[in-house]
Amino acid sequence: MKRRLPDVLQRLERGGLETSTHATVGEGDATLAAAEAVERGFDIIIAAGGDGTLYEVINGMAEKENRPPLGIIPLGTTNDFARALGIPRHWDAAVDVILQQYTVAIDVGKVNHRYFINIAGGGSLTELTYEVPSKLKTMIGQLAYYMKGLEKLPRLRPIKLNIMTDAGEMQEEVMLFLISNSNSVGGFERLAPDASLSDGLFDMLILRKCTLPEFIRVVTLALRGEHLDDPNIIYLQTKFVQVTSPDYVQINLDGEFGGTLPCVFTNLPRHLHIFVDETGQSSYKQTGLPLPHLPNLPNLQQLNLKLPWKHKGGHDEDEQDKQDKE
């Protein structure tokens, strides 16, 4: 990533944006940098990194009153949210999306005092994403999650939950629960097929207590997006969820550790504006593009940008190098 920084800045400046960068130095630093950028009145904030960076940046922005639009340059090991929004995976195409200055408003999930934009979950399975060492993530990317998942399967244990939603209250023994904002999470492209990022509703999926063969069947169905009718699945849409448990249950927010139950999840409708491709034609897989001809935009000349670069433990650094080889 550091190697790519001058190219990214040059392309932004050729597009008429005056930039200021921040290289993050560790966990939580992107949150502080984003909060400071909002307070200092920057017109745009750009998160360059993966889902972990984005999670930190939105946590720095979400509580502020005047939130500038957010650009995403997906340079991490996992970029679920960028993919859900069709933000191109290659850095130059992603920069061009920002330069086009077209935004959509998206919902943000609030959990106790934290925020998420992609997915929240709890249960023994969801504990695995942050258990994967970051070095392993860099080496084998997404595969690391599945390997860790397979290793953990026999250790799955049900948890007792009391769940309150817009529809009422229920007590269930469950393997895991997911509260999704987008429809695509962690390699499951159709986890919540009807989820919308801007309808003010969470898509909630609950997997009831089941046997290991049933669990594997549901996961297989979920890979194809055919799991919602399975008797082991409870699916609903809701603005509000309160979850309590007599068990110790960790919460995962956008792939990061997000505290433990009890939790109150509230949907903040259309809370953040994110730069996306207006034509809807770009995709996460799109690769390098020539710099487009851009008209002179005098009102953009004085814009300041904040770039919370992230290289926590160095694991985001070489992702673009890998992409370039693909």
Ligand SMILES: [Mg+2]
């Ligand atoms: Mg929604």
